[in-house]
Amino acid sequence: xxxxxxxxxxxxxxxxxxxxxxxxxxxxxxxxxxxxxxxxxxxxxxxxxxxxxxxxxxxxxxxxxxxxxxxxxxxxxxxxxxxxxxxxxxxxxxxxxxxxxxxxxxxxxxxxxxxxxxxxxxxxxxxxxxxxxxxxxxxxxxxxxxxxxxxxxxxxxxxxxxxxxxxxxxxxxxxxxxxxxxxxxxxxxxxxxxxxxxxxxxxxxxxxxxxxxxxxxxxxxxxxxx
Numbered sequence: 001x002x003x004x005x006x007x008x009x010x011x012x013x014x015x016x017x018x019x020x021x022x023x024x025x026x027x028x029x030x031x032x033x034x035x036x037x038x039x040x041x042x043x044x045x046x047x048x049x050x051x052x053x054x055x056x057x058x059x060x061x062x063x064x065x066x067x068x069x070x071x072x073x074x075x076x077x078x079x080x081x082x083x084x085x086x087x088x089x090x091x092x093x094x095x096x097x098x099x100x101x102x103x104x105x106x107x108x109x110x111x112x113x114x115x116x117x118x119x120x121x122x123x124x125x126x127x128x129x130x131x132x133x134x135x136x137x138x139x140x141x142x143x144x145x146x147x148x149x150x151x152x153x154x155x156x157x158x159x160x161x162x163x164x165x166x167x168x169x170x171x172x173x174x175x176x177x178x179x180x181x182x183x184x185x186x187x188x189x190x191x192x193x194x195x196x197x198x199x200x201x202x203x204x205x206x207x208x209x210x211x212x213x214x215x216x217x218x219x220x221x222x223x224x225x226x
Contacts (some may be wrong), residue, residue: 008211009164011065012042012189017201019055025201025208028185029061031087035077036067041196042189046080063069063109064088071100078104085109087131098126112186114148117155121183131187133165138149146173149180156181171206175214186211191216 007092010022011031022030034049050062056062067090068074078086083092085107088097089159092110101108107128113141120130132152148170155165162184169177170191177186190196192203 004184006183006211006214007185007209009061009063009185009187010189010199010207011063011187012164012193013052013199014041014044014048014197014198016052016055019052021199021201023057023060023105023205025205026212027060027204027208028087029063031063031065031187031189032081032083033065034081035073036065036089038067046077049083050081053081056084061085061107064106064173065089071096071103074100078106085128087111092150094126095121097123101126101128107111109164110168114152117152118158120155120161120163121158124159124203127161127175129162129164129184130159131164131166133187146177149177152183153181156183169207172201174207175210178214 007028009029009031010027012033013019013022013030019030032044032049032052033040034044034046036043038216053062061084063085064078064081065087066074074088083106086104088111089111097108097110109129109131110123110127111133114132114134117132152156152165164187165177165181165183166186166187167190169186174186188207190208192199194200
């Protein structure tokens with residue numbers, strides 16, 4: 001993705017006010033957490049998830065973030081929420097993800113553990129992108145912990161699918177993360193929150209601005225190289 005603009009996803013939105021904050025700040029995508037077995041203040045009901053997805057304006061991608069028991073449950077949830085993309089956490093064989101992708105009218109993103117980014121190669125031809133995140137003991141993301149960005153960058157070189165970097169990102173470190181990994185997009189939840197499940201508008205704006213500035217600076221640095 002050398003030279004391309006890094007996109008930004010603000011995840012874990014629970015209300016229309018925070019959705020508007022993310023959109024006004026210039027976020028490319030918004031994440032809505034629904035039907036996950038882990039305890040998180042960012043989870044919303046199916047009805048609220050559908051309302052938030054519908055409220056996302058054109059050219060802003062609404063991403064349903066979920067951790068289903070099986071592909072059938074994911075298909076049913078996507079049909080009810082109608083997101084632009086679905087981000088799956090949990091363990092699935094490639095065949096299940098390929099089946100899911102063929103049955104939903106949404107892009108399919110698969111979350112891989114930052115401790116094993118090379119595992120993404122098994123799924124490269126059956127998903128539309130990967131989220132590399134620091135997983136908790138239950139396999140969910142949103143831990144707020146960073147990981148080895150250099151290792152993630154190396155793994156990304158072997159992937160044809162776009163890579164979305166997550167895990168412990170915040171306004172103070174996201175420019176360095178973009179410069180190191182050169183991801184297709186970055187994904188933030190707790191790093192821009194005032195409290196659990198409620199976004200801090202100043203932090204959201206700062207995060208999006210620093211991603212944009214970091215991408216611009218990186219491109220300028222390349223053009224300046226002899």
